[in-house]
Amino acid sequence: MLPRLLLAWAKLASTGQLGGFPTPPTRRASPKARKVDMDKSNTLADRNLLNDAVDGENREHQMGVWEAAKRYPWACFWAFIMCFTIVMESFDMFLNTNFVALKHFSKTYGVQTGPDSWAIPTRWQSALFQAGQCGAFVGVYLAGPITNRIGYRWTTLLGLVLMNATIFVSFFANSLTLLVVGQALEGVPWGFFIANSPAYASEIVPLPLRAACTATLQMSWSIGSIIVAGATYAYNGLDNQWSWRVPLALQWIFPTPLMILIFLAPESPWWLIRRGRKEEALRSIKLLGAKTEEQAQQSLAMIERTVKIEEEQMGGSPTLLDLVKGTDRRRTIITCLVYASQNFAGNLIANQATYFFEQAGIASDKAFQLNLITTSLQLVANIASWFLTSWFRRRTVFLWATATNVLFLFILGIVATVPQNSKTNYAQACLGVIISFVYAGAQGPISYTIISETSSVRLRALSTAVGRSAYYVTEIPMIYLASRMLNTTGWDLAGKCGYVWGGTATVTWVLAYFFLPELKNRSYREADILFRRKVDARKFKSTVIGVEEDK
Template sequence: MGVGAAATTGVQAAYGHLLDPNRKWYNNRRLIALNAWIVLLLITSSTNGYDGSMMNGLQSLDQWKSYFKFPTGGKLGLLNAIQNIGALAAYPFAPYLSDGLGRRPTIFIGAVIMCIATAVQTASQSVGMFIGARFLIGFGLTFAANAAPMLVTEVAYPTHRAPLTSTYNSLWYSGAIIAAWTTFGTFKIHNTWAWRVPSALQALPSVLQVALIWFCPESPRFLISKGREAAALKTLAYYHANGNDEDPLVRYEFEEIKAAIEFDRTVTANVGWKSLFATPGNRKRMRIIIALAFFSQWSGNGLVSYYLNKVFDGIGITDPTIQLLINGILQIWNLAWALLASAFVDKIGRRVLFMTSAAGMIIFFTLQTACSAVFANTGSEGAAHAVIAFIFLFYAAYDLAFTPLIVLYTLEILPYQLRAKGFNVFNFAISLSLIFNQYVNPVALDAIKWKYYIVYCCWLCFELVFVYFFVIETKNRTLEETAALFDGDSATAQIAATAAQQAGVTHDVKDEKSSGSFHEQAPVLTK
């Protein structure tokens, strides 16, 4: 894949002129209802964020450390990593449930497992019981985390899709905030409820999903893939056009989804795992997806996300109250930056955000490393405070892209037939990177202290080079248009022509051979 972004000319070139200018999310009760259901899906990410921040907080609680006999080294790594080991066990099954049963049933199954697991975790009487419960949490979370973001991106109103899908991963920090401040609040409890209360609260998002998920709309793309076209059209019409199934936007969405799914079936007769790497377009997708998954965890953020207490110990901040307080403030800071970036994904663009994020991380992590070295050699209090400042600035840079965009970009570049399996590979790669981080980071920090940061400084430079050469721009496109970018002009033109013809509108393809931009080839639709 070459350098640079594909040309984009704005949402109006594709479907923008079909949108009712008076139909806003805040003045249309059905869009309000749709976005409310999407919030129910988004909180799946909060569960994951809660877990990481809770484990960070528990490591600062003497009540937790003493109850489990002060775990260190490999045992501490296992307590953190076991959730991701549980996720690995579920990955072979998650995409088959999402594609076979549907997005909603898969979320329900995952939420039920997590409710059971958090109950066991809260009641743990031994370290083995606690580890087993965390394994189940990871196992259940995999099902919900596979289906929920796909349902968000497949059911959202066209102009809301990118910001809402970006918000999914951004809400990781909402769970982290609740966990950080919960552990800070229970710090004063002088018994095991200091850690049992945070453990119990981890179930809250899953309880809400178990109770409400069946009222949420199912993915129109899933329904069409199963031959339930009438149900898909009804869902699109109800939420996107106040029930009018003849609305030109609804007709265009419906026919484009049908055309894209039919095209994928024709090209990929066998949609097994091999198909993810069977064509040049799919190999390009998987190269980007796997790289972004590892980048999201190997950018130095894993040090603070899971071992903040060790980072602080390394700069002389050992008071648990101060550690917990900084952790709580950091999560609020992260959420603010991630949500800000989510709001601008279609205005600024994915490529610009990725490159800005990578460059910013290099600068601030290098400065954090330098200040850590100064403290190690001089014990300077000013250097310690500078480390904290650069941690905050590093996360601001990280949150511009590697929080909001990784899920959005992965889902939108995958065609429907490969979306569940491809997204499962993305989550699998994240789990592998996390397991490595959670085992290696504490050992490396204990062994070589701040010098371990130099490894991440070098790796961040590689990330910037990769993003520059391989990430292309995808803003202001529908899911079908974006996915077709990787399959060549013939794919985009065929999907556009079929959708326009079936919708009964005028089709005008401009300069198909000379441009790689679907927007320059987009059908001109008239009612």
Template sequence: MAHGQIDHNLSGEKFYLQLIDTSRPWYKNRRLVTLNLWIFLLLITSTANGYDGSMMNGLQILNQWEDAFNHPSGSKLGLLGAIQNIGSLGATPFAPYCADILGRKWTVIFGAGVMVAGTIIQTASQSVSMFIGARFLLGFGLGFAGNAAPMLVTEIAYPTQRAPVASIYNALWPGGAFIASWVTFGSFHINNSWAWRLPSACQAIPSVFQVLLMPWAPESPRWLVSKGREEEALDILAYYHASGNREDPLVQFEFEEIKTAIAEEKIQKQTGWLDLLRTPGMRRRMRIIIALALFSQWSGNGLVSYYLNQVFDTIGITNKTEQLLINAFLNLWSLIMAVLGGAFCDRLGRRTLFLTSTAGMLLFFTLQTIGSSQYALHGNKSAGNAVVAFIFLYSGAYAIAYSPLIVSYTLEVLPFAMRAKGMAAFSLAITASLVFNQYINPLALKAIAWKYYIVYCVWLAFELGYIYLFLVETKNRTLEETALIFDGDTSLVSLTRRAAINAGVEAGSGNGADESKSADEKGAEATVRSLTSEEDEGN
């Protein structure tokens, strides 16, 4: 453990650092390595989701798939792309109750099991109706697994690793897309229905591992505390965060902070859907969460994720092999940028990453629009090639913030009692926007081609202004502490102090509650004053 005196006037991860043994890196700690392997098993839920999007992109390029389903186009093609998200939409009302009643772990297992069943039916499909039904089932299972998996990651991660690890969850979406793009590229040369059945079968792999291994994974200590199973929660924290030492100062502090925060939430009795909007703090959260959900799908990225082949057609790239290769390398590029964004989210801050990402998307999508217009109007081949470069730059800009941060940011700003329902509302907004996109995008591209891009240019400018005005910075704070920023508590370190005192790590330096406030606390109060003023103006 860290030696010397404990300063209670620190907040967030700075306080944690006083309690952590920094003499040994985490990868030399067997139990922390084990914990991160469990987390990786949860992270691949997002990989399965990303795989699906890219797989559908690749299947549309395969002649074998088009022949098997009678060359779907227009509204039928839109339904094939959207049906998985319609399935997720169907799971949205039930997933948070499952996660809160059965626990995070068993909700993931249930969702993964449904996804395995859907994948089997999809692979064996003999008609387009059977394929559509299987994709609905896949989406329904993903609705449960996708609700619970990121929550469990956030709630079991080692405190100083929480933000980067939780951010990598959604960053692995392009990882799944990358795998799918190479699988479809490889199966492109199979001269029968296995050209599309093989990619469909491979989609089950992450879910199969989850069904087989997750029963032995740790449950969320926060969920256990909320159910009165405090001894089990303490055992899990001790086993993974302190090599089994229940008296470790870090474990005791975490345990007391979790108990204190959950006890206060129970006093407020916020558990219903309407409580997502009942208080000023919750309205601030939802204003940001819903906006990020919509922005993550309505920024032009849906064109690249689901209808890239049609985008290529508008700039004269019609060779199937060339399309598949560009798609594969584009997903690898997005994966690298997303992981980098997640890894540096605490160092650079959420606002910096979101503002940089949105400004970059606006710039490169505008240039993409100009290049597409020049090719369409004048047949300029160089302009068409430039569009490919701008697609890569645009995708990199999107990936540094929207790929890694939208899920982790949503989870960290929500209090425990409302985390499952808030995550469901976030997923609902994403799914609804995806369903809309997947119906409208192919129709609009077919009707007005490159002119459709202008709509997204205008919308991206709006997004940039919204992010600048409303996004709140949350870097370097504990999961429990972040909630206080939005709820108007002007003493952000009060939770830290109470938890520390209850855990028996009192300050020895004389920095008591009556002394002058720290820089962290003064900065927190300024943030709260800004938010309160903002809410008053809105009312």
């Protein structure tokens, strides 16, 4: 289904029916565009290499999305496979949030709160939700150095082996303590997957397809949540331990098939060039879809040019300290802020949807049904995001999506404040569905695109890892706050949490307005130049970069 949908999206976008942006044959400044006069760099003494690099970059700019999808189907496929590893983090995270809503799980490990009701104490809810993120925090910091040394493929394979092993701890756990330990161990390979997926996907596909292919990360989240919603709904009626152990066992369906596919995938040619393995990089470019030797050589030259410029202007082997030096500091801050913003725009309502629906006054069975509907709608929204990212620019999508959810979050708070009845309960549930739909169709997918495009090629593995760690640093206290707001043994705010998330989303919008640059239709060389020139974020779109400029 994915290839058909991707090709349909690409065809519509390239013909202009979706307002896509097919690039003209040459990059000319519009009358209002701001031109910055800079001397051409002598970085590349090899004129033939420079000519090939210019031709390769122009060819990517000239391709429409439909043409790119037809030329590079294998690049799209391998990008999707790498992004699909995120389904395991999504699966386990949503599984834990559904456990607290399973009646037998609460009865076994919780405390009695009424004649026929039990609840997992807030501290254990927070521990279950946070353990995996704590493990992933460790994993993302391990992923950067490991990836720089052995590559995206072997790092991901290592993570899949670890994933297979750590599932055993959670499956055989007989206490909340051991279950928390199991989640923390599973989190380490999650860190590998989330650090590598957006970077790898953005490096192997041509420029017109970067947004759609990196946006499939959000689709993987939705696929994982759909499987969890279906499994927990199916086993919710069981009054024994298998109501949660069977869903835990379902995690084993992912790692082994993915190990086989990732083993067969080509390594990123950008990583290979950074390691000086030119012949292997050329072979990867051909495997990813280059039709002729000339096209392959031009793509190789384009990569070599960008990597060489970065090495000469920024240094040799990358380290974590490089992320806070020079213009890379600004890029790191943007990456961290965009990742962290995912926790501040109401997304945590979607992550705890079943429990939120129950706290909003919806019966348990209907809450699980609503969760299944919500996750299915999120998948639809993810597919719609392919069209959205072709129609509008990154900054535009991010700002409007955040503003939309700010509005709905405050409406949610108001609905929860008025006297409650069955109508207000369903209104809160519907608003929760709408908020998760908007996030899954716009802010969530576009965040991964922005993250993958913002960092320099040289520091990409480290930058995506540190950016994701910012996500976990903010998510861990936010999960505790979300649990405290919803739990009947905590503040029991239900939909009134909309006021809190509406406030944090407003702060996110303000920061994005002033600091988020526009990188749609920009090559990695152009992005490097824009950051080195310290162009204002709101002027990235209008600044013109010549194809032979290196600084």
